[in-house]
Amino acid sequence: MSFLTLKNITKSFGPNTVVRDFDLNVAPGEFVSFLGPSGCGKTTVLRMIAGFETPSSGSIHVGGTDVTALPASRRKIGMVFQAYALFPNMSVRDNVAFGLKIAGMPRAEIDTRVAEMLDLISLGSLADRYPYQMSGGQQQRVALARALAPRPNLLLLDEPLSALDAQIRTSLRDDIRRIQQELGITTVFVTHDQEEALSISDRVVVMHKGRADQIGTPAQIYNRPTTRFVADFVGKLNTFEARVESPQSIFFAGQNIHDPRHTDLTPGAPITVALRPEALSLRPRPGDDLSLPGRVLHSTFLGSVIRAQIEVAGQQVSVDMFNRADATLPVAGDMAEVWFTRGDVLVLPSVM
Known part of the structure; x- marks a missing residue:
């Protein structure tokens, strides 16, 4: 009512x-x-x-x-x-x-x-x-x-x-x-x-x-x-231009990702793939089943959060991690793996 x-x-x-x-x-x-x-x-x-x-x-x-x-x-x-x-x-x-x-x-x-x-x-x-x-x-x-x-x-x-x-x-x-x-x-x-x-x-x-x-x-x-x-207005977002390989498959950042949640994607269509910074980690967590190789550009201590900037597939990606007493800041220049789950991948139309 x-x-x-x-x-x-x-x-x-x-x-x-x-x-x-x-x-x-x-x-x-x-x-x-x-x-x-x-x-x-x-x-x-x-x-x-x-x-x-x-x-x-x-x-x-x-x-x-x-x-x-x-x-x-x-x-x-x-x-x-x-x-x-x-x-x-x-x-x-x-x-x-x-x-x-x-x-x-x-x-x-x-x-x-x-x-x-x-x-x-x-x-x-x-x-x-x-x-x-x-x-x-x-x-x-x-x-x-x-x-x-x-x-x-x-x-x-x-x-x-x-x-x-x-x-x-x-x-x-x-x-x-x-x-x-x-x-x-x-x-x-x-x-x-x-x-x-x-x-x-x-x-x-x-x-x-x-x-x-x-x-x-x-x-x-x-x-x-x-x-x-x-997606862009609410919260911070990492975006990648991507391509639909099949109705349930997306290619971005050099990887082909199968995602059974999507059944109506048009093969060959350009789309945008997005990942929230807090969905990413530099260490694998339970459930993380995907990763992208990268290099640490710099990191910032923000109190409760450590924000690392990682170069992935030629672009800068933000990774937000909760601070812990034994946490160390990622070192600029180090190689890194950015981990996430396929359920964290947002598929968006490329047009605003």
């Missing part, structure tokens, strides 16, 4: 089409992230859901009701922006209460609801402070409480963590996910940060040039990208 349905959404500004043929079904209580680079259309889709933009074509349903033509004020949607958008002349308590006052809720009920919201974001002791007296992370928590106070049907978050430093960003994203699960509210989250999207979402919509390139769980998006763009 879908709570939020976007069907064949297109949005144009004059001659420029920024969203095209966009379809999405979001289940009740689901947390879905729109992930993509600047200009891919993700915020435009969010603004259409909110009612700030009207689709050029297509329809939007929330809870079974067609809201495509409804103004934002009638959609019962809570929204949190990147820039907080708090009222500077109002205390924390009054900011959270603002939407409830507009709705005409009795004062006693407002006080009770505001107390609930401040407890939810763990800022009850700061109720009388003003935004300028608070950190960015605290201000964004207040913005979240204000959006949730009127009990919206749907929560929209437009890059709410972008203006915060790394440590606060990580803490707040965990809080957002905790609160979302606690309330069971259907949520759409916009971000260009893949770690944010992968860490807190039930599903991720990777957007590219106004379209949903791939929709799936974080594990599906990362481990089994279906397009070249998704």
Whole structure:
């Protein structure tokens, strides 16, 4: 069952089409992230859901009701922006209460609801402070409480963590996910940060040039990208230009690899083969059944990870290995074998 349905959404500004043929079904209580680079259309889709933009074509349903033509004020949607958008002349308590006052809720009920919201974001002791007296992370928590106070049907978050430093960003994203699960509210989250999207979402919509390139769980998006763009955008990737030898056989980096997972490859067709750096090792592990000869170019100590750059078949390949107390960095100039399993090989179309 879908709570939020976007069907064949297109949005144009004059001659420029920024969203095209966009379809999405979001289940009740689901947390879905729109992930993509600047200009891919993700915020435009969010603004259409909110009612700030009207689709050029297509329809939007929330809870079974067609809201495509409804103004934002009638959609019962809570929204949190990147820039907080708090009222500077109002205390924390009054900011959270603002939407409830507009709705005409009795004062006693407002006080009770505001107390609930401040407890939810763990800022009850700061109720009388003003935004300028608070950190960015605290201000964004207040913005979240204000959006949730009127009990919206749907929560929209437009890059709410972008203006915060790394440590606060990580803490707040965990809080957002905790609160979302606690309330069971259907949520759409916009971000260009893949770690944010992968860490807190039930599903991720990777957007590219106004379209949903791939929709799936974080594990599906990362481990089994279906397009070249998704593979390149999400995570780090080693790619090899390759050739299909037979429907189940691929030739790359001087080797012919039989892969029974593929039955629809066209013999002779050019394709791209990809391997994640963490799927590779310089020592054989249980299950590793393939290797490529190479030479160490250099290596870097990154704390929990050692990243080695290996020349394989004339190109540079990144190999990420977990650090251990007895680990030694690969030495530049040494010969090496890069090990992996055939199940780690991603086959992608050569065209982006």
